[in-house]
Amino acid sequence: MSSLLRIRSQRDQMSAIERRIADFILDNAHLLRDYSSQQLANALEVSQSSVVKFSQKLGYKGYPDLKYAVGEDMARSDGQGDGAVEATGEGDRHAMLAETLWQAKSNAEQETRLLNPPETLDAIADAIHRARTVFVIGLGHDSIAARGFTLRLSEAGILAVFHFDPVLMPTSLANAGRDDVLVVFSEHGRRTSLCELSRLFRERIGAVISVTRHSANPLRAQADLALLVSGHDERSHIEQLLYQSALQHLLDLVFMLLCEHAEERMQLLDRNAARMRQLLET
Structure with missing residues (x-):
């Protein structure tokens, strides 16, 4: 290391x-x-x-x-x-940029993997696996990863509901129970609305899983479990690419752990993939 x-x-x-x-x-x-x-x-x-x-x-x-x-x-x-x-070769700017970016993404993913020990990932996968309903929320850029993660969970037979408005979300939580889980995506973990929503969910309903940068932030402090993402660069546009790449790799790892929880989950994924191919071919 x-x-x-x-x-x-x-x-x-x-x-x-x-x-x-x-x-x-x-x-x-x-x-x-x-x-x-x-x-x-x-x-x-x-x-x-x-x-x-x-x-x-x-x-x-x-x-x-x-x-x-x-x-x-x-x-x-x-x-x-x-x-x-x-x-x-001199002047091959595209190849140079591709190599540099690949190396930076590789470093970010390695750092992210070290920040999330196996016992934490297992605990998160187990919490999602046992949940009756998984509520997922993310605002702005965070909504892209949040929406994609919700879709993956649904494909694996997990009841997952994506939200994009913390003001409207409490309405859908009226029938939520202690077995439910809230997954909150917030890169910097400082959105007041999401912190308040997480606090209320944890106090009155169930467990909260935060997905943030590896930094001290209020959302992470309130969560029961935390996924941490690393991706650092002096250039802001590159730093954002590193964060997104490392985040996606981390979410893919959690998804793989969920798939290994039950054989029927793998069978369901195979059936869904077959249906999608059939729809696309007709």
Whole structure:
């Protein structure tokens, strides 16, 4: 596992001081080679021993080993970019962009996989499997993934209902019960309406599953279970692509776990696929 990936995946379990160090390294990895442990400590207004302990907590002997590992990661990243240009030939801009984007998506999916341990994914799949009804909601861009996930659940024989308006949704929850589940898609997890809806659902009805970025946010804090997505890039349009790619990969994994819960679910999917082919061919 790369040093930066290790830092990002363990950030939530760190203390406030450790998170300050982690955030600086993640945001300024290319500058770390110019910092001694004392200089880094001074810049962050923490003790030098905090920097050393931070390095050791990540599994390194000390700060020099951490700095060396980060430097290797940066060099490897630069090398992959240069290789893409050389392999595709000068001027082949499309091939270079495709290779760079593929590598970035691969990294985002790997980070996302590490943020969602198997026991969490199993718990989420089991909650959906046991639910009488799965209510799904997502607004704006989040509605695209939410709607697609609802369709997948329906194809697998799970009663799933998609909503796009948190104001109207309480009406459909009138007959909901403790066995029901609410899945809330919100990239940044800060929409007040969705946070309030989640709070009410959890208090009065059933379990809430949040789907957000890997960040501290109120929606994630209120959920019983959380799916976390990683995808970072300085360019906003690329960062959005990485988020969507990693999110889809994560949802596909949950869907596969659901399919393995019951043999009849696989048979139902096969029958539905056969019906669709027949409709398209006639």
